[in-house]
Amino acid sequence: MQIQETPALKAEARNLNFFYGENKALKNINMPIYDKKVTALIGPSGCGKSTYLRSFNRMHDLYPGNRYEGEIRFFPDNTNLLSADVDPIEVRMRIGMVFQKPNPFPKSIFENVAYGLRVRGENNRRVLDDKVEHALKGAAIWDEVKDRLSELASNLSGGQQQRLCIARALATDPELLLFDEPTSALDPIATGAIEELVHELKKRVTILIVTHNMQQAARVSDYTAYMFLGEMIEFGKTDEIFIKPQDKRTEDYITGRMG
Amino acid sequence: MSANNTTDLSQVSNRLAYNAMRNWKEKLIEAILLGAAAISVLTTIGIVYVLVSESVHFFSNVSIVDFLTDTQWTPLFDDAHFGIMVLISGTLVSSAVALLVAVPMGTIIAIYLSEFADSRVREISKPILELLGGIPTIVFGYFALLVVTPILQYFFPTLPGFSLLSAGLVMGIMIVPYIASLSEDAMRAVPMSMREGAYAMGSTKLYTAIHVVVPAAISGLAASYILAISRAVGETMILAVAAGMQPNLTWNPAEPAATITSYIVQVALGDLPHGSIGYQTIFAAGLTLLLITLVFNILGQWLRAKYRENY
Ligand SMILES: Nc1ncnc2c1ncn2[C@@H]1O[C@H](COP(=O)(O)OP(=O)(O)OP(=O)(O)O)[C@@H](O)[C@H]1O
Ligand SMILES: [Mg+2]
Numbered sequence A: 001m002q003i004q005e006t007p008a009l010k011a012e013a014r015n016l017n018f019f020y021g022e023n024k025a026l027k028n029i030n031m032p033i034y035d036k037k038v039t040a041l042i043g044p045s046g047c048g049k050s051t052y053l054r055s056f057n058r059m060h061d062l063y064p065g066n067r068y069e070g071e072i073r074f075f076p077d078n079t080n081l082l083s084a085d086v087d088p089i090e091v092r093m094r095i096g097m098v099f100q101k102p103n104p105f106p107k108s109i110f111e112n113v114a115y116g117l118r119v120r121g122e123n124n125r126r127v128l129d130d131k132v133e134h135a136l137k138g139a140a141i142w143d144e145v146k147d148r149l150s151e152l153a154s155n156l157s158g159g160q161q162q163r164l165c166i167a168r169a170l171a172t173d174p175e176l177l178l179f180d181e182p183t184s185a186l187d188p189i190a191t192g193a194i195e196e197l198v199h200e201l202k203k204r205v206t207i208l209i210v211t212h213n214m215q216q217a218a219r220v221s222d223y224t225a226y227m228f229l230g231e232m233i234e235f236g237k238t239d240e241i242f243i244k245p246q247d248k249r250t251e252d253y254i255t256g257r258m259g
Numbered sequence B: 001m002s003a004n005n006t007t008d009l010s011q012v013s014n015r016l017a018y019n020a021m022r023n024w025k026e027k028l029i030e031a032i033l034l035g036a037a038a039i040s041v042l043t044t045i046g047i048v049y050v051l052v053s054e055s056v057h058f059f060s061n062v063s064i065v066d067f068l069t070d071t072q073w074t075p076l077f078d079d080a081h082f083g084i085m086v087l088i089s090g091t092l093v094s095s096a097v098a099l100l101v102a103v104p105m106g107t108i109i110a111i112y113l114s115e116f117a118d119s120r121v122r123e124i125s126k127p128i129l130e131l132l133g134g135i136p137t138i139v140f141g142y143f144a145l146l147v148v149t150p151i152l153q154y155f156f157p158t159l160p161g162f163s164l165l166s167a168g169l170v171m172g173i174m175i176v177p178y179i180a181s182l183s184e185d186a187m188r189a190v191p192m193s194m195r196e197g198a199y200a201m202g203s204t205k206l207y208t209a210i211h212v213v214v215p216a217a218i219s220g221l222a223a224s225y226i227l228a229i230s231r232a233v234g235e236t237m238i239l240a241v242a243a244g245m246q247p248n249l250t251w252n253p254a255e256p257a258a259t260i261t262s263y264i265v266q267v268a269l270g271d272l273p274h275g276s277i278g279y280q281t282i283f284a285a286g287l288t289l290l291l292i293t294l295v296f297n298i299l300g301q302w303l304r305a306k307y308r309e310n311y
Helices: A049-056 A088-094 A109-119 A125-138 A158-170 A188-201 A214-220 A238-243 A248-254 B002-061 B064-069 B085-116 B119-133 B137-155 B164-188 B192-200 B205-216 B218-234 B237-242 B260-269 B277-306
Strands: A009-020 A023-034 A038-042 A066-074 A095-098 A176-180 A206-210 A223-228 A231-237
Touching: A009 A049, A023 A049, A023 A206, A038 A049, A038 A214, A049 A066, A049 A176, A049 A206, A088 A095, A095 A158, A095 B192, A109 A125, A109 A158, A109 B205, A125 A158, A158 A188, A158 B192, A188 A206, A188 A214, A214 A238, A223 A238, A223 A248, A231 A238, A231 A248, A238 A248, B002 B277, B085 B119, B085 B164, B085 B205, B085 B218, B085 B260, B085 B277, B119 B164, B137 B164, B137 B237, B164 B205, B164 B218, B164 B237, B192 B205, B205 B218, B218 B277, B237 B260, B260 B277
Parallel strands: A023 A231, A038 A206, A038 A223, A095 A176, A176 A206
Antiparallel strands: A009 A023, A009 A066, A223 A231
């Protein structure tokens, strides 16, 4: 007898469409994001992974002409993140993001991590010190930077900068962390460090990660979604997707016959 | 075989001839470019040479200590005094007034244009700003004298008809487009990915602009401020027209005063005999102006190197 237990939902895309002007980049996406799990998004270049990821924190609102249709429900409060009367800034307060290329701010290491806290009005030095240290430890970079917190972040190596950006996102205790190919600009060792970190982080936070690297998706994720030409082709447990994909297109992609 | 060889040879010599031709052309272009560069370098050297050599004559008559410490500037009087501080004070006060206007206004306009304005507004306002930068400074001078001074006098009835304040304010307005345009370029060069990082953390547009974009563009902003200082220190016509030309050691912007530049035009337009001490003062004053500008330029270079952005 097997008890199949479904984890709690953190978010869910419902009939999600997205348009860059006239160009429809996401087509009727339905997909659950499970709480405290890592979900990987894979698919060939241009299939809409970044577009989908950036819908969660309303990054598309920054540019004119972009339009969403449908919903992304966010739990436990069941808010529709895409609703016109939900303030994108409120959404971004709850959802962190780590970009493809490390993008530290032109500030000290400390101030980079404290940034989100200051945005939220926290200026108490003791609290900042505490949370910055905690975040840097969470991003596994504390030991490397603890003696140089006042140095410019741009002095760090690429891999360190990326972990700093993770610390920056972690400092404000986001409920969901979005990663858009966070290791594509890093060497294998730095990549390994980030992957280990993602694994560690899912105890605290739900993670949605875009990756081009099949092995990476297999290593770090609990669930995997395969996208193709703006559509969600297949979603399932990572081992199931990789061992016996249901859709021919997923299988072709995973086995490297395509993309 | 041998026939073959000769055609080979002639082909080779053809290619060589062509090469020689191309080489010759390249040499010519190189020489023209070098000549153009040399002319500007030589002009600069020539200017410095004239300034220094005439100043040497001047300083053989007037001691440097007197030049720097005397509190009067009366080179044409019988009882001649040569206290350059008198002119420096006018220059610094008018420049400070100008910068107090131009730096905040120029920076705010730049932030607005780069971070808030939509592309239509930007396309319209940038050429207008640049047009403002093309107005001859003599026009600004009379604008200060005939419009701004009376308005100021309405609020401050004691303000004299010529003042550093009025000239400085208008000079500031004249400089705004330079700062706005250069600062906007610097801020627009900040990569979008940096802004996205800030927005993703939940910051507002204004917070992003002030806390991320401005620091990222700081070396460009500093460069625009330094250029503004050089413009203000070197500006002549506005001050000659609106600030009065009487030498006056003062730090009060509500007074009239001469500046280094307005003194130089005044004397250069007069009919002092070449070689007289009065004539030589304009070179000593010019050298002082050059040194002040040089100091700010070096400061600017240093700031640039210190805050060079590497995205
Ligand atoms: N700003 C934009 N304006 C118009 N179309 C866009 C824009 N950004 C992306 N697209 C289009 O939307 C589609 C999805 O792009 P997206 O960047 O989401 O792909 P991706 O799966 O992340 O690809 P990659 O793996 O290369 O990062 C592509 O066809 C792309 O050309
Ligand atoms: Mg992408």
